[in-house]
Amino acid sequence: MGKMETILSEIQSVTSLIDEAELTEIAADLQRTGRIFVIGEGRSGLMAKSFAMRLMHLGAEVYVIGETITPSIKEDDMLVAISGSGSTKSVVWTAEKAKKLGCQVIAVTTNPDSDLASHASKVLRVPAATKYRREDERQTIQPLGSLFDQCAHIVFDTICLSYAELKDIGHDQAFKQHSNVE
Template sequence: MLVIPTILKEVETVLSQVEQDQLQGLAIQLQKAKRIFVIGEGRSGLMAKSFAMRLMHLGATVFVVGETITPSIEGGDLLVAISGSGTTKNVVWTAEKTKSLGCSVMAVTTNPESALAAAATQILHVPAATKYRRENELKTIQPLGSLFDQCAHILFDTLCLLYSKLNEVDHTLAFSRHSNLE
């Protein structure tokens, strides 16, 4: 078996099920947000941090929940909560708390019936396999939630591309915000 072509086919299968119009709508929600907060645990947390970094490059005011410099969330803010299963306790609790404060919650999950989805004001359904290998999940050759993480990363980069077009941020402007302390 050729591993890379198989992985690419898995990713393509998942991404082909995500509606372009939905992504455009989510990019508009990101644009409208006063500030954007992201949360995820484990590898989903790493995807969240990479998303936050790219949004910062594009001029968004963005924070990672749990970092020491993260302020309190308030009206007009948006939380992007990432959990493949939609059951990660800290992510679900943060989404529920955010919603109770009257802020928007964008859930990124494989499970639109999950506790995270129930706490969300909008859902980005990523129909990929998770570490739980539920009956209705796509089959994958990859370990744990790798397929979800890969697809989430590509979808976040897609959202960033759409966001950059809405805000007319070109490569030169984005690069000017890239770290110069490296």
């Protein structure tokens, strides 16, 4: 088996353990909330930004924590916080602060017993390998947290697909929100 086939097999082995009904439930939660905020660091942060971009295309009011135009988070907003290990300091701190402010917090992590998960209203476990290679993590040929980030991207796109269906938004409506100055 080639490298690409192995990577795809690894992704399939992780995503097959995630209940799509849980992703649809998260999409419904996102649809019911007013504003959505996302946070992550490193490659996981890029997955969070990708998720925010697609939600924006689907008509959501969404912000990335740490960007210069991000407003203050308030009660009744929702935070989606992503950290493979669940121990990334800035992500954990933001989740803790958001919870204290009365926000719903969705933690996306491999570790449901992590600091991040302890501050979450809902934990979405993505059972992939992280850079720490703990005993209970999946085996992977890939470096660091690549498997987690790839699976998170697919999970987020699946949530977006359900979100679009719930809001009855098709390709043409989403395309109208796509950048036209590139």
